[in-house]
Structure formats: structure tokens, C-alpha cells
Amino acid sequence: MFSLKKWFQLILGFGAVLSFAAPASAAPDAFSTALAHGPLYAGLAAFASGLLVSLTPCVYPMVAITVSVFGARQVSSRLQGAALSAAFVGGIIAMFVPLGVVAGLTGSIAGSILQNVWVISFISVVFLVMAAAMFGAFELDLPSGLKNRLAQIGGTGYAGAFALGLACGPIAAPCTGPFLTGILAWITKTQSALMGGLAMAAFALGLGVPFFVVGTFAVQLPKSGRWMVHVKSALGVILVIVALYFLNNAFGFFSKIARPTPGFLGTMLGIVVLGLAAGALHKSFDGTTTDKVTKGIGVFLTTVAGALLVIGATMPKGALVWQHVPVKEARAQALGNQRPLIIDFGATWCGACKELDKVTFSRDDVKREASRFVAVKVDATHDDDPVVSSTLSDFKVVGLPTVVIYDSKGSEALRYTDFVEPDQFLAALKKVD
Numbered sequence: 001m002f003s004l005k006k007w008f009q010l011i012l013g014f015g016a017v018l019s020f021a022a023p024a025s026a027a028p029d030a031f032s033t034a035l036a037h038g039p040l041y042a043g044l045a046a047f048a049s050g051l052l053v054s055l056t057p058c059v060y061p062m063v064a065i066t067v068s069v070f071g072a073r074q075v076s077s078r079l080q081g082a083a084l085s086a087a088f089v090g091g092i093i094a095m096f097v098p099l100g101v102v103a104g105l106t107g108s109i110a111g112s113i114l115q116n117v118w119v120i121s122f123i124s125v126v127f128l129v130m131a132a133a134m135f136g137a138f139e140l141d142l143p144s145g146l147k148n149r150l151a152q153i154g155g156t157g158y159a160g161a162f163a164l165g166l167a168c169g170p171i172a173a174p175c176t177g178p179f180l181t182g183i184l185a186w187i188t189k190t191q192s193a194l195m196g197g198l199a200m201a202a203f204a205l206g207l208g209v210p211f212f213v214v215g216t217f218a219v220q221l222p223k224s225g226r227w228m229v230h231v232k233s234a235l236g237v238i239l240v241i242v243a244l245y246f247l248n249n250a251f252g253f254f255s256k257i258a259r260p261t262p263g264f265l266g267t268m269l270g271i272v273v274l275g276l277a278a279g280a281l282h283k284s285f286d287g288t289t290t291d292k293v294t295k296g297i298g299v300f301l302t303t304v305a306g307a308l309l310v311i312g313a314t315m316p317k318g319a320l321v322w323q324h325v326p327v328k329e330a331r332a333q334a335l336g337n338q339r340p341l342i343i344d345f346g347a348t349w350c351g352a353c354k355e356l357d358k359v360t361f362s363r364d365d366v367k368r369e370a371s372r373f374v375a376v377k378v379d380a381t382h383d384d385d386p387v388v389s390s391t392l393s394d395f396k397v398v399g400l401p402t403v404v405i406y407d408s409k410g411s412e413a414l415r416y417t418d419f420v421e422p423d424q425f426l427a428a429l430k431k432v433d
Helices: 004-015 031-036 039-054 062-069 078-105 107-114 117-134 144-150 157-166 168-190 193-217 226-251 262-278 289-313 327-336 351-360 364-370 386-394 422-430
Strands: 341-346 374-379 402-406 412-416
Touching (some): 062 078, 351 422, 364 422
16 A cells, blocks of 8 residues: 555656656666666656646647547457557557666766756756646647657558557657656666566657547547646646756755654645645646636745645654765774774765665664764755765765765775665674774
């Protein structure tokens, strides 16, 4: 059964997943945190993203036309309609899966680029621009003539349906862009071609659901109308929340405000509800002056409070208490007292670092065992700082998170460069004297 925290992780996965703020070694972050609970969660997030995109004006109006082109409306049996529709969805999958495989294979290269704070900031700004388009600031679509030509590729029959599915990507491109970018960036951190292919297949399946339903059952979808504006507004709100989440990962401005306490989370949830009631989704910027003002207020309240709600809900509670002192001072202290040493290198934008704090370092038995260690945390958020850069170089840190454990004699005993489960970490600590 999903917990509230897991629902937050899935919501982030819709936009991202969200997760291009960490280096290649830092797998669990937003969308990838869902994966930490099992591939099913990540698959659901990708599927939901594709389904949401299929309900936008970039895709939805093309469903009935496209199904007619590949012949599912003229079949003699429902089974044949299902087979044609499956061939079309297979084409969509065949178009998207290679993107996921390539992203997984090139993960180490892309991840080193995506850990840069300014790259994170740029992509977050792109998300905000895409959100503005969802709110109606400008039109984000392909020319209708080009869309019609793409929708006629392949002709009728199974081969035609498959070829038309391959062309569905460019048709949906204006609305898939921000979501697809986030998921592909998450895939680069998994460095897994298999996981990349499966995630993109789930996204493609979500995108293909309306086509399959219409082609198989010949149903009449609701006509395009004002409800689609609400869908676009919902996507816009999600994109803004995701952008704010990652900007916070880069610069930490919301972390100074957010708290993991029930009172704070309840207050933020109340403000989100207030923003929705004010018109964040159901009003339009094309309406009256009053509608524009109330929608603007609603969007502001919903997105800011929503970001604070997600950040607060994913903050660690009762984590291990760390010293924030120069590493050389901590090593001298450990050697002087003949105690082992833990050095945790992390950053505000590092998802796996937060996952370590939240899951591993906060467990009571881990904290008890770690109490005999000198524990120091190094904040590498600004790795262009000469002191930080020098420290990372001295300890041969090439990615985050990195946890280095020394024994009481000052010799390196263990080193972790990825998220580590509490049981594994606890067993390792017990072996260090």
C-alpha cells in the first residue's frame, strides 16, 4: 500500500522525475527514489507521465484521426481492432525505448554534466518556460500541416499501424518534452540500459492508452474542450513544483524554511488546497481580469506550498548527528582519541545523499553503532570553492555520495560511492575497530 511519502515520490516522478540534479552515482532522487522501493513504483510514475501527456492538446485531438488512419475503426472484429491498436502502441514503444537504452548506456558521461549546479538551473528554467506554455503564455505545438502529414504515415494494416506509432513521437513532442527530458536524465543516473528501456516502455504505454482504447473498443472519447485547459494547468503546476524542487537542490533556499513536522506539512497542504480553490486549475489566464489575478494567486500558492510540502516530507528525521568541522581536524580528533571515523561527502542537490540521511543514517541501530565513531559531514554543494575542491581531491572523491570509513588507527577501511542499505551499513560499521 502506498504511503504519503511514496505518493510524493510518484508526483515528482511525473515531472522528472525528476532527477537530473545528482551525479551518475546518485541513483535515488525523486523519480529514482520510487525505484528504491521497487521497479513497479518507477514504472507507475513513467506510465502516469505518459498518460497525462496523452490528455494534452498536443496529443488528444489526434487520437480519433490517427486510429481511423491505421484502420482500427473499419475492422470486422474487436480482436482485429485490438491487434491493430497493439501494433500502433508497439510502434510508440519502439520509438521511445531506444532513447532509454542510449541514456542508460551513456549514463556516466551524461551524469557528470548533469551534476553541475548551473546545468540544473538551466534545465529548471526550461521547465518553468514549459510550465508557462501549459498556462497559456504561448502556444506550444507543431504546425497542423506537419502533424497531419505525420499522422498519415504508413497507411492501413499492421505495418502501417506500427509505422504510424513510430511517428507518434514527433506528434507528441511539444508536450512530451519536459517530462521526457526528466525521465531520460533519471535514466542516465541508473547507468542501466535495461532499466532505461523499461522506463521508456512504461512511458510509451501510458501515452498509447487512449489510442488502444479507441482502436479496440471504438469508444467515443469526450470532445476537446475546457477540461483540457484544466489538464494543461495541472501539468503546469507539476512542472513548476519540480523546477522549484531542483532549484532548491542546487541552492537550498527552501530547505531553510521547510520542516518535516506534522504542523508544517499540514499548513502547506492547507495552502495548496487554498490555491486550488482560488483557481490554480479551473480558472484561465484568458478570462477576465479577476480570473487572471485569482488564477495567478492560486498558481503561486499551490506551487510554492507544494514544493515546500514535498521538500519537508522528504527531509530526514532524527538522522545521525554530524560534526561540521574541517576534515583534518576531525581526523586528528579521531586519531587522538583512538576512535574510528566516518566522513560523509554530500551536497544539497544530491538525491542519494538525502536518501542516506533519511533511510540509513536515521535508523536507531545504525545511530547507536555510529556513536563510537567521529562523524563528520562535508558539504560539497559548491564544488568550485577552492577549499571544497581541494578536500575532494585529497580524498579522491569523484562523485556523490561518497562515505569513507577509517579505523581507529587511521587506515581507510571502507568506501561507499552510492546509496547503501541500513543493514549493510550497520554490518560494515560493526567490523571496523
